[in-house]
Amino acid sequence: xxxxxxxxxxxxxxxxxxxxxxxxxxxxxxxxxxxxxxxxxxxxxxxxxxxxxxxxxxxxxxxxxxxxxxxxxxxxxxxxxxxxxxxxxxxxxxxxxxxxxxxxxxxxxxxxxx
Amino acid sequence: xxxxxxxxxxxxxxxxxxxxxxxxxxxxxxxxxxxxxxxxxxxxxxxxxxxxxxxxxxxxxxxxxxxxxxxxxxxxxxxxxxxxxxxxxxxxxxxxxxxxxxxxxxxxxxxxxx
Numbered sequence: 001x002x003x004x005x006x007x008x009x010x011x012x013x014x015x016x017x018x019x020x021x022x023x024x025x026x027x028x029x030x031x032x033x034x035x036x037x038x039x040x041x042x043x044x045x046x047x048x049x050x051x052x053x054x055x056x057x058x059x060x061x062x063x064x065x066x067x068x069x070x071x072x073x074x075x076x077x078x079x080x081x082x083x084x085x086x087x088x089x090x091x092x093x094x095x096x097x098x099x100x101x102x103x104x105x106x107x108x109x110x111x112x113x114x
Numbered sequence: 115x116x117x118x119x120x121x122x123x124x125x126x127x128x129x130x131x132x133x134x135x136x137x138x139x140x141x142x143x144x145x146x147x148x149x150x151x152x153x154x155x156x157x158x159x160x161x162x163x164x165x166x167x168x169x170x171x172x173x174x175x176x177x178x179x180x181x182x183x184x185x186x187x188x189x190x191x192x193x194x195x196x197x198x199x200x201x202x203x204x205x206x207x208x209x210x211x212x213x214x215x216x217x218x219x220x221x222x223x224x225x226x227x228x
Contacts, residue, residue: 004156006156009154032214034216036219042221043204043219043220043222044204044206044219045219046217046218049216051214090157092157094214096214100147100162100164100170101159101172102159102217104156104157104158105156106154106155106156107154107156
């Protein structure tokens, strides 16, 4: 069965530290990839997405992610985190055969110390 | 901006009750989804609908049903609520007929079954 793995369930960083959150998926076909973020008390919102083309995609608030097809990975990065980045981050994979099924990872809770 | 509105933020019901969760979106999206979100498990798809009166089972449909009589409204029904259905329920919508577009989420309904 298809699955999405997020390696870290909890991450604690100090402000200005660099961030990398891992995401791997198990599916050999075409995929559409997403990172969503849920700030405390708010709804999930899209951070960035990859459909095709340049495997390095940039999203909102200085986040970026790199799709490495050979590694089935779509890791999220930010060079310098801020206290306001404290949130839960979800990686999601849509099986790109025209289907509606999007599989979400378990999420990574990021806490940034001021 | 897309608005997905869930009828209740918090709900407390008793075992055996029939429970209705309502969701309305204002962007004329074709597709609507119901997920439950549990710590450590991420989001799991219960049901989705790609058109009025159309519905498809997700990964965990047991104990749930849905209704989509109008394009903007998607209801989740717990036929006979049980304690293991205590969870956060998220509604989402997306446009397009391929199912691969980003989803827009509501604020969630935290449901407690006593």
